[in-house]
Amino acid sequence: MLRTNESFLQYIEQLYHSQPRKEDIIERSFTKGKKLLVQNEKPSKVMLIKSGITKCFFTEENDKAFIVEFLGKGEILGEIELIRNIPCLCNIEAITDVEVYAIAIPYFSELVRSSLELNNLLLSVFAERIVNTSSRASYQQLYTIENSLSKLLELQSKQEIELSKEDIAAYLGITVRSLNRVMKEKHI
Amino acid sequence: MLRTNESFLQYIEQLYHSQPRKEDIIERSFTKGKKLLVQNEKPSKVMLIKSGITKCFFTEENDKAFIVEFLGKGEILGEIELIRNIPCLCNIEAITDVEVYAIAIPYFSELVRSSLELNNLLLSVFAERIVNTSSRASYQQLYTIENSLSKLLELQSKQEIELSKEDIAAYLGITVRSLNRVMKEKHI
DNA sequence: TTGCGTTCGGGACAAATGTCCTTTCTCTTT
């Protein structure tokens, strides 16, 4: 649910401190509620989260939202779009105040081509996201809201993340009305 | 829906023909209906499809099935499990007769650590799968079966793949009864 | 040709979820 990545953060911080040209990686801040990346727009930077939490979500044409993941410290953003050379797949929005390392695209491209360390970090991240996204897609399609909610609440208590009801509903792909109904039936 | 990857196939075929030790990559065949990989079991090889089509699916504890993707020529199998060192996430089953290149795990691991070309091929594949899986998860959660079926039929006609009703239902994460109902209403 | 078993499609009803609207609660402004 909430993903973090300490080794990726260390790797980028080491690059940040040792870079000769100081513009390849800069620090940026976003306040809660701000969009870091906008769906269907070309990303200008690849970013890695230094602190804070973001949600990564689709807005569909019927105006409904689906949260794919919550991304925290050490998680990378915008890298899929760079590798596939496409506009942003999803929106990324800060749900707390967030600080990131913003990495220039030509610099990041060059690293992907040449750094095995970066490649291996990215492969691990991608593998993790495929596992998480596909297994949750399967589960939420084949079980009722009650089962999915139980799983989410269990994860949530382990990770100590505070989510609004609207965000919980968007993560499960349902309406807030349905979420309230199921929570009431389960006496939550 | 059906994924293929010509450049990955060329890369593996070049390795296959030039390998000194002939056991690192071997060819294997599977008849229609056979399982190439079994969910929750440790994979013994990483495989790349030379010809044929497979389905990659979850079997949930409530005995329902969800097809994540159909994988064809040039697509790689079992690599996620190797990178994350986990048992198989899904089942992989041949829906036509299938031939694969089976790659020894220590050999493949060594290539991942050392070959930038392989890393870049894998990054592209993973990026594609994340895009596909997450966007379809969102769509199928937020729209009705009718919309999802329309999308599938459109893809299917472009790709000339023949699917059983049971497989279509499993790809959409619904029952065959529901699929029949919607197909009848749409006069298909 | 007939009988049996399996597969497929659909009827009927139940369950799950969405939509729309109302009521209550909370917060802010006057």
Next chain:
DNA sequence: AAAGAGAAAGGACATTTGTCCCGAACGCAA
């Protein structure tokens, strides 16, 4: 303190989907 606006929860009804079971069609063997 009161009023107004916005947010949150839930009632009622509609729609969508799942479950169960039955009948028809098909294939195979005797």
